[in-house]
Amino acid sequence: MSQQPVLEARGLGKAWRTYPSGWARAKEVLSLGALQSHDPFWALRNIDVNLPPGGALGVVGANGAGKSTLLKLFAGATPPTEGALRVKGRVAAMLELGAGFHPDLSGRENALTTGVLLGCTRQEMRRKTEEILEFAGVRAAADTPLRTWSSGMAMRLGFATALAVQPDLMILDEVLAVGDLDFQKRCVDAVSDFREGGGSLVLVSHSLYDVRQICDQALWLEGGECSGQGDPARVTGLYSAWYGDRAGQGETVRDAATNPGRDRPRITQVKVHGTRHEGAMDTLESGENLSLEIHWENPKAEPVQLGVTFTRQDRTLVAASGTQLDGLIVRGSRGVARLDLPCFPLLAGRFTPVVHMLDAKGIHRHHEKPTERDLLVTAGTRELGLVRIPSFWSLETEGQGDPIPDGVNQSPAEAKA
Amino acid sequence: MATTPDLTWIQPPSTGLCSVLRRVSRAPSRIWHARDLLFTGLARDLRGRVAGTVLGPLWPFAQPAMLLVVYGFLFTTLLSMKLPGASDGAGWSAYLLVGTLAWSSLAECATRGASSLLEGRELVRKLAYPIELLPLVPSLSSTLLLGSGAVVVIVLGGLSGYLPWNLAALALPVVMLLHLGLALGLAWSLAGLNAGLRDVGQILPLLLTALMLATPVFWVASPEVIPGIEPWLPYVEASPFTHLLDAWRSVLCAGRPEVPCPPLGEALASLVPYSLGALVLGRIVLARLEPLILDEI
Numbered sequence: 001m002s003q004q005p006v007l008e009a010r011g012l013g014k015a016w017r018t019y020p021s022g023w024a025r026a027k028e029v030l031s032l033g034a035l036q037s038h039d040p041f042w043a044l045r046n047i048d049v050n051l052p053p054g055g056a057l058g059v060v061g062a063n064g065a066g067k068s069t070l071l072k073l074f075a076g077a078t079p080p081t082e083g084a085l086r087v088k089g090r091v092a093a094m095l096e097l098g099a100g101f102h103p104d105l106s107g108r109e110n111a112l113t114t115g116v117l118l119g120c121t122r123q124e125m126r127r128k129t130e131e132i133l134e135f136a137g138v139r140a141a142a143d144t145p146l147r148t149w150s151s152g153m154a155m156r157l158g159f160a161t162a163l164a165v166q167p168d169l170m171i172l173d174e175v176l177a178v179g180d181l182d183f184q185k186r187c188v189d190a191v192s193d194f195r196e197g198g199g200s201l202v203l204v205s206h207s208l209y210d211v212r213q214i215c216d217q218a219l220w221l222e223g224g225e226c227s228g229q230g231d232p233a234r235v236t237g238l239y240s241a242w243y244g245d246r247a248g249q250g251e252t253v254r255d256a257a258t259n260p261g262r263d264r265p266r267i268t269q270v271k272v273h274g275t276r277h278e279g280a281m282d283t284l285e286s287g288e289n290l291s292l293e294i295h296w297e298n299p300k301a302e303p304v305q306l307g308v309t310f311t312r313q314d315r316t317l318v319a320a321s322g323t324q325l326d327g328l329i330v331r332g333s334r335g336v337a338r339l340d341l342p343c344f345p346l347l348a349g350r351f352t353p354v355v356h357m358l359d360a361k362g363i364h365r366h367h368e369k370p371t372e373r374d375l376l377v378t379a380g381t382r383e384l385g386l387v388r389i390p391s392f393w394s395l396e397t398e399g400q401g402d403p404i405p406d407g408v409n410q411s412p413a414e415a416k417a
Numbered sequence: 418m419a420t421t422p423d424l425t426w427i428q429p430p431s432t433g434l435c436s437v438l439r440r441v442s443r444a445p446s447r448i449w450h451a452r453d454l455l456f457t458g459l460a461r462d463l464r465g466r467v468a469g470t471v472l473g474p475l476w477p478f479a480q481p482a483m484l485l486v487v488y489g490f491l492f493t494t495l496l497s498m499k500l501p502g503a504s505d506g507a508g509w510s511a512y513l514l515v516g517t518l519a520w521s522s523l524a525e526c527a528t529r530g531a532s533s534l535l536e537g538r539e540l541v542r543k544l545a546y547p548i549e550l551l552p553l554v555p556s557l558s559s560t561l562l563l564g565s566g567a568v569v570v571i572v573l574g575g576l577s578g579y580l581p582w583n584l585a586a587l588a589l590p591v592v593m594l595l596h597l598g599l600a601l602g603l604a605w606s607l608a609g610l611n612a613g614l615r616d617v618g619q620i621l622p623l624l625l626t627a628l629m630l631a632t633p634v635f636w637v638a639s640p641e642v643i644p645g646i647e648p649w650l651p652y653v654e655a656s657p658f659t660h661l662l663d664a665w666r667s668v669l670c671a672g673r674p675e676v677p678c679p680p681l682g683e684a685l686a687s688l689v690p691y692s693l694g695a696l697v698l699g700r701i702v703l704a705r706l707e708p709l710i711l712d713e714i
Contacts, residue, residue, distance in 0.1 A: 031611035
């Protein structure tokens with residue numbers, strides 16, 4: 001099999017048209033474009049992309065950075081103004097779930113027509129309709145007109161239809177966060193399965209977490225130009241750092257994940273050990289031992305992961321630890337997990353520890369629960385920065401005076417003692 | 418299937434003569450490749466027309482039948498208007514009935530065609546729907562409905578003796594095809610122009626009314642009926658719409674010799690260049706405006 005890219009773009013750029021006046025527009029239209037009188041408005045410039053088969057590209061950037069324009073170009077909905085791109089195979093673009101639905105037609109008919117719009121033949125879609133209705137969980141309403149459905153049901157049908165098309169390249173614009181928690185989980189699983197089956201993906205998301213977990217390359221757009229490209233962890237990190245707390249908003253707990261239903265996996269209680277309770281905060285001296293006791297319930301006993309993140313006040317993610325990193329999968333319907341953090345390495349600052357409960361793949365977040373109080377870390381030393389890095393100095397000097405070894409390589413706690 | 422052929426670079430569109438003509442010449446094969454999409458759109462359009470009604474799929478047949486009864490009653494019983502050389506009003510009412518049916522279908526193609534790109538913008542924007550199909554769907558469905566109406570007229574007209582059966586009716590598919598060509602050409606041009614310049618949609622109803630009055634829908638282009646029309650006859654005869662109505666009347670009203678229309682063969686043959694010309698012209702207009710439309714809607 002050739003490694004011909006599924007999606008390749010070279011020097012891609014797109015300028016939308018703006019007209020100085022209505023008359024200028026009339027002149028251009030009525031002359032059938034012979035008298036060009038528009039001004040170009042560049043939404044995107046100099047974008048190079050090379051997505052191999054099975055790859056997943058995550059596109060991040062602020063609103064108006066050109067993400068949607070890029071997806072439109074990939075989807076073939078609008079031609080480029082400069083540069084060129086090519087796409088191999090069948091593309092299913094989900095720039096908006098349920099685009100193309102007709103309110104008077106039934107769910108079944110809409111699934112069929114939308115599937116054809118996305119590139120299937122009618123015979124293929126007739127075979128797949130039942131499967132789609134099943135996945136979307138709308139079988140009972142399948143033959144009623146779409147206008148009688150809730151918007152959530154329609155979106156679920158849209159997502160299920162697009163998945164059933166089995167494209168070579170799937171383009172998703174902010175659509176992973178539709179439906180209730182249960183459906184979100186199935187969407188994320190379906191996207192993972194799609195990728196494991198060799199499908200390629202382009203994903204625009206404000207959730208840097210999703211981009212890091214799902215994608216294997218990332219593109220950061222800023223003002224229509226590429227500000228960073230490559231490894232998702234590095235690019236999202238750069239983006240996060242660049243935007244400071246603005247970017248952090250994408251990583252804050254989602255409302256749904258803070259309040260799961262009673263039958264969903266959830267964290268019931270988090271106890272913090274090793275700290276002193278002072279005012280509204282738990283305080284801890286940097287270098288002391290910290291441990292968290294996490295009580296959880298999981299009625300359906302599906303395999304899950306636990307994780308803890310430490311976030312600074314400006315929403316910078318400072319450190320994280322997860323069961324999967326230790327090769328553990330949490331099973332059972334209830335239990336207590338204990339996380340020990342000996343010689344806590346964070347330096348002075350105020351941090352929010354958040355306990356996360358995730359699905360077995362670490363993609364879907366079942367529940368996120370911050371500790372009752374923020375963690376205030378104090379440091380008796382003059383060390384600078386967020387975190388103490390393990391470090392060892394050695395000196396070779398010439399001339400008079402010997403270096404004094406006292407205190408070197410000792411933690412502040414030991415030094416004080 | 419909407420698969421792009423492998424290894425084709427998508428580049429900035431050119432509106433040069435050669436590339437426009439290339440796109441125009443590829444239109445039939447592009448439409449053929451998108452036939453599943455077209456049938457789906459057509460089925461959706463036809464279902465959408467009657468969705469929520471009690472009679473449902475009977476409406477396309479009920480409407481022309483009702484029109485036939487109304488016209489028949491009005492012009493044979495209430496109004497005593499006769500064509501020259503006719504003993505009763507049946508010929509005149511058949512002339513009007515066929516003219517109205519054909520014209521209203523054409524006007525519908527123009528109106529719905531003009532708004533088709535704007536109405537289907539979500540499909541183009543979000544799903545990269547081929548823009549030439551959007552005006553094609555209403556034109557096709559309207560022509561099919563006109564065809565089914567013509568069948569009703571032929572059957573009921575023959576049964577009631579209002580329009581005696583004639584072999585000319587067998588040319589119905591031919592006149593439908595020519596009608597579709599003219600209607601689609603019109604729909605393509607208007608769709609492109611209206612998507613770029615909304616003012617086109619505003620002026621269109623006025624334009625269509627003026628065209629209807631200037632076309633022999635409700636009058637007969639003959640000095641016997643309208644004295645003093647001679648100086649205008651060359652213009653009336655140059656109009657594609659006159660030829661269209663002539664063709665429809667030649668096919669459907671052949672059983673009533675008093676209905677003024679050219680012989681069948683002549684009527685169809687004279688419509689062919691207009692129909693083909695409209696198709697090519699319409700596709701050129703749309704191809705020229707395509708880059709602008711894809712940026713604007």
